[in-house]
Amino acid sequence: MIKMEYYLIVSTLMFFIGVYGFIARKNMLAILISLELILNAVEINFAVFNRYLFPGSMEGMFFTLFGIAITAAETAIAIAIIINVYRNIGSVNVRKINKMKE
């Protein structure tokens, strides 16, 4: 039986890799993927906590399900907007969307 900590280590790693990716990558799609990493890390957390600590209830699992669904919606919208950005400035480079500053 794998210890819970391992899961948590993995999820935490995923989270911060995601954050790193978000900050480091130029391509917005890559950034979206990093976002997915972050959210999935979270969902792992919920599942694991539910399974190991509170097996009595299913709350964490449900949260995970909802989370996945919402993440999907989020991605959809994000993609749509990114396409719109591409249509406008002909690039998906996140550093290029800095018309508004100061």
Add this chain to the structure above:
Amino acid sequence: MDFSNFLLMQQEMSLMAVFVILFIYDVFCSDKGKQWFQPIACILFTLHTAWGFLPALTGEAFGGMFVNSDMTVIMKNILNIATLLVFLQVNNWLKSHDTVHKRGEFFTITLVTLLGMYLMISAGNFMMLYIGMETASLPMACLAAFNKYREKSAEAGAKYILISALSSGVMLFGLSFLYGSMGTMYFSDMTAQVVSEPLMIVGFVFFFSGLAFKLSLVPFHLWTADVYEGAPTAVTAFLSVASKGAAAFALMFTLYKVFGNIEVVWNPILWWSSVITITAGNLFAIRQKDIKRFFAFSSISQAGYILLGIIAGTPLGMNATVYYVLVYVFSNLAAFGVISAIENRTNGNTLISAFNGLYKSNPRLSLIMMLAVFSLGGIPPFAGFFSKFYIFMAAADRGQFLLVFIALLNTVVSLYYYLLIIKAMFIKEGDEQSVDCFVTDGYNKISLILCTAGILAIGFLSCIYEHIGSKVDLFNF
């Protein structure tokens, strides 16, 4: 399953009804019929708003997932008013060529956003809260990017969706910690278990960052200016009042209800973030040229003031906060109403210089703008003065005199840049790029009149404040 639960959701129900009607109308109506969309939407929503004022059942539904109390009803009414005012202001903008064919979408999406805010407020469970927040913020991104052919709009949408996604990620991360340490997501069950132990504290902070993002507190505020500037003015208005207000309410509830035990933890956090937020907002606002961006920063510092009420953590504080948001809705929307009128006239010029000599060309508009600005600056006898005073009283009640004093000194700074607008409108002479004399469209007129009435009356009608106060109940809602 017990359908009587739905009786508690009367506002949500009616909102859904309005949404469905409009949606069907939008789908099946010919383009010719679409021109009636605005009036119909407004009328329906007015009915919904009125309906919201009817006496409502209170209690918990779905095993505590959804809570409806007098307080939440009031808050939802405030949000309704805000939305209604926004609806009245969009007419001209929606007529423009790149939005005219999808004006239906604006209304429907906005309604969904509003629904999300309802859920945020009425949540009795963190999952509910999370769903509510996402329901509120995802459509908001669409709205921000609503002007498809305007680069700024797209940029605003992109920035908003990315950052809000990240913030929800961080927030969920925090929630997962909370869940892990308590094993439940229900507010009522958590209240007792919350103790100041590391995991919970970290969890709380991450969760707080999620709401702070929507409330645009420093350091989670950086998106605000860009999105406000880029998004269509109506959306900015909605964003600045409705989503801010909803976030403020949600934060207040969660802090009081769930994290009441660890006030020692969140009190200093709020103290510092309010100080920094107010100051930073003012500092950035001083040197803005674009009026929407300017109001973005001013709204940031306003958020800081809202924290003063929340930090009090007393019935007085809650009362003051809700009242503050109410006044803020009227003041800010008055300002944005004027801005959108000007923007439509000068097709998209939102520089402050466009307001030069406005008094000469459009005295009424400039007077309304002045009322709004003075009210935001907390100048008597306008409503803003009262709300600020009560916020300060609430904070002082908890002995936060230093905080109040800092906030007060900041009001001087804020007055400085508010006066810059007055100066532009009244003292500066207009030039070719400033707006000429024109007539605002009827809907916007109505909204502006409503706002003016609110700004002038709310302060003097103490019954409003007292009514809110009578409904205040810190812990069971």
Add this chain to the structure above:
Amino acid sequence: MEYSLFILITPFVLFLLLGLTGHKMKQNVAGIIGTVGMGFAAALSYMVAYQYFFVIGKTAGVFQEMIPVSFEWLRFTEKLHIDLGILLDPISVMMLVVITTVSLMVHLYSLSYMHGEKGFQRYYSFLSLFSFSMLGLVVATNIFQMYIFWELVGVSSYSLIGFYYTKPSAVAASKKAFIVTRFADLGFLIGILILSYYTGTFDFATLTANHAESVVTSMQGLSFMGLSVAAWAMALIFMGGAGKSAMFPLHIWLPDAMEGPTPVSALIHAATMVVAGVYLIARLFPVYIFAAPEVLTLIAYIGAFTALFAAIIAVTQTDIKRVLAFSTISQIAYMMVSLGVSGYGGHDGLGYMASMFHLFTHAFFKALLFLGAGSVIHAVHSNEMKDMGRLHKFMPVSSWTFLIACLAIAGIPPFSGFFSKDEILSAALHHDKLIFFTMLFVAGLTAFYMFRLYFNIFWGKEKAYDSHHKPHESPALMTVPLIILAIYSIFTGFIHFPEFISSDSTPFAAHIEWMHVAIPSIVVALTGIVIAFVLYFKGSEKPVQIAKSLGGFYTATVHKFYLDEVWMFITQSVIFKLICKPIAWFDRHIIDGAMNGLAWTTQKTSASVKGLQSGQVQLYVWVYVIGSLLIAALALFL
């Protein structure tokens, strides 16, 4: 004697009448109204005097003080309140007579002297205002009322000196007069404050009552910076008096004040206002002598010095009005001296009596001198001696009356000046030899410079007066007052003053000490006259040679020992440049700069933080994450 109130009311009403409606009247109408009113006031004051001295007279061998009118004007505390009222006692009644008489003369005289002047009505309204204030001053029942009218007198003098307000010199002179006296009044005010703080009263009667015990007891043993508080108070009050009475070094305003119309100089700067200081000291005499005798000594020495100083300057002045001005200063100094050397009660109070006596006589002959000078100036349109000479044959009346006045001031019997000056000298003799001899010498100087003046004007060389208007005798309206005043100057000396006025208002017998005082003084005076005769009657060249031989000293005296320059330096360079300018600069640059600096700092800060808002989503997120981690860390470890 309530009707004495009308002595005050009349001129006040005249002031309002002429001031408000004057510009609508004809000049003569205004002038006549003023004169008649003044005549009425004069008649009343003579009545008062008669009734006071002869009808009511002494009770228990003493002239009692009477307060016919008095009401509370402004209450400060339970004890301290300003009353306005009329106090009648020998000196105030005497002053009433003097003021109204001279004022009436001046009113008459001005009718023709000022005829056709622009602002004739204004002139008369100011004259009435002055008379009102001066009368109010002398009949003051309490020190604060005196202060009030003191200020009013100052202002009316200001406006009369500056009557020719288009002449810059006149404006400057009036400003100078007001500010210098104002500065002195500051001392007066502070003195009043101290006095009233300890004694708890403004009332003269209470202050001076039985040997000023209220003051003496209340200030027992209090001292400040080594000097008793009483001395401080009285010295400060004397400062006020010195300012008005042009004692050294506060005398500088008086010579310049001659910029005003000559009748004004006669009324204000010779006869009445300038003696207010003397009157003030006399008023508070018991307080001085019992509570602060050291101050009296100070007064005596300052007086003696001023007398000498002014006399010396008078010798060298060429502007006839300035000569008279300095002689005024020196004569007032006489009065001060005799107050300073006086004792209290009976014959010890000789000095007090003498000073009042001299005040009385001086008023008339000095007014006469000024009016005479006025009529001369009227004739030759110049103040300078060099433009005059041999006028005797053109204007005999002026000449004769002027001569009488000169004799009077020189102290030649039987003219009034002799008697009063004699008393002063004998008072001085018994008190302090040094002062006595100084004053004796000054008497000689006086005689000399007066006759220098007289001979230079009416005799000496004949000047080339242009033919078509030769100097001519002034009209009757001007000569009549001269004659009247001349009569006064001849006969007032024979009034037996000690009968009426004495330090404790109990009459005593004063006799002329021929051996020790009278003879010497007459001799000295005659020598002075003779020298003047020799030097100036024929208009020889000697004076110039003498002046040359004196060299630096002479020029110094001509420049009034450069005191004006010193004052200029203090006011202009020290106060204006070294105090006011720096303060103003400090205000504009330091304090205001601080306020602007605040705004500037805010602007700069906001400019420096703008970089944070870079528009880069990734930076925003970076800040977001770091921020939340930081907050978490703080929340954990703090």
Add this chain to the structure above:
Amino acid sequence: MNILSLFVLVPVLMILFLFVCKSMQQIRTVMVSGASALMILAVTLTVMFLQERAVSNAEMLFTSSTMWYPSLNIAYAVGVDGISVAMIVLSSIIVFTGVFSSWNMNMAKEYFLWYCLLSVGVFGFFISVDLFTMFMFYEVALIPMYLLIGLWGTGRKEYSAMKLTLMLMGGSAFLLIGILGIYYGSGHSSMNLLEIANNLHIPIEIQRWVFPATFLGFGVLGALFPFHTWSPDGHASAPTAVSMLHAGVLMKLGGYGCFRVAMYLMPEAAHELGWIFLILTGISVVYGAFSAVVQTDLKYINAYSSVSHCGLVLFAILMMNRTAMTGAIMQMLSHGLMTALFFALIGLIYGRTHTRDIREMGGLMKIMPFASVCYVIAGLASLGLPGLSGFVAEMTIFVGSFQHADVFHRILTIAACCSIVITAVYILRTVGKILYGPVQDSHHIGLPDASWYEKVSAVGLIVAITFMGMYPSGASELINNSLMPIIEKLAII
């Protein structure tokens, strides 16, 4: 309806009427009738007050209080004692004369709208005894200044307007924190001044910081050194009537507030910390006078002399004895009247010569005798000529302050006395330069003298000044009797 509320109602009505006004004629009618109505009200109030005072010995009269925000103990509470009555009379006089001084304004309608709003604030402040409403009216009075100066002003008007508004607002920040301190310090049960003063007590350790905050807050408006720099620039740029109202009435809000709130509610702290402010005020008395000596702009001269005179007001208040405080209030009245007169005349002169630089003027006495004579009278009043208002006020202050038992206070008093000499210096300097002497600028020859409406305002003020100067005991009595409560409170410690 309580007579006091009318003082707020009338200007509000004036505002409403102004909205419907079309022609200049109508606007003037509204303003004149409204202002005269206020005058009449003020006079009636005085008469009624004196009658009431004779029969009742209540601390304040015509008190009425309607709960406004019950949960916060905020009420619309009004009431007057002799001091407020005096202030109201002063305000009504100056509002009245101000209307005439701004007879020919461009954009008259807007101008008078703000003008009325300003007077709403002023009257409201003087009648209210509830801290909240007091503060509200206080700020209502401040804000219109910005536009009045910024729009109708002259010179660096925008800078001055901004500076003035911000500095005063900074002051009101201190004030608000002070008010909150008072409210919670006194056990958050009432905002009513009288209630707090008589039934509640603020612990000394709270007073220690609330008193300075409050005093400073009001002091800024009272031109307390070193927070006075808004006043020269503000006055210099403001239009005539605004300078009149601002120097004449608004600066009095400061003194009145210090007196009514700071001293009255916190006597212990006043005794403990008074000396600090006493020194500050002492400085501003002399300092203002000295700075006035070298100014060359007429308005700057009067601004600095206002600093000096208002400093005297606060100075006397801090002396904390009955006479001195009476003097302080009288000084407020007299300074209000004579400064208003000064600014009215300066506006008149500036309107004709288009310069305020005294070096460029001269011999105006020949050109516009009426105005010049009035100016001289104003000057004499300000240098304390007996028979005019300045003298009685200053003398009351000096005598009163000198009654203080402490030597330090007496020496300060003497120092303050020196200001009267300096005042004489700069007044005579100005008068001598601009009115007397030969005509400097040939263009000035033939300029018209005051027109009838300017005469009305000048004469009105002069009458008031002389009346007060000739019959001071009236004002003195009115004020003196009302000082008893605070004196008792101060004496207890």
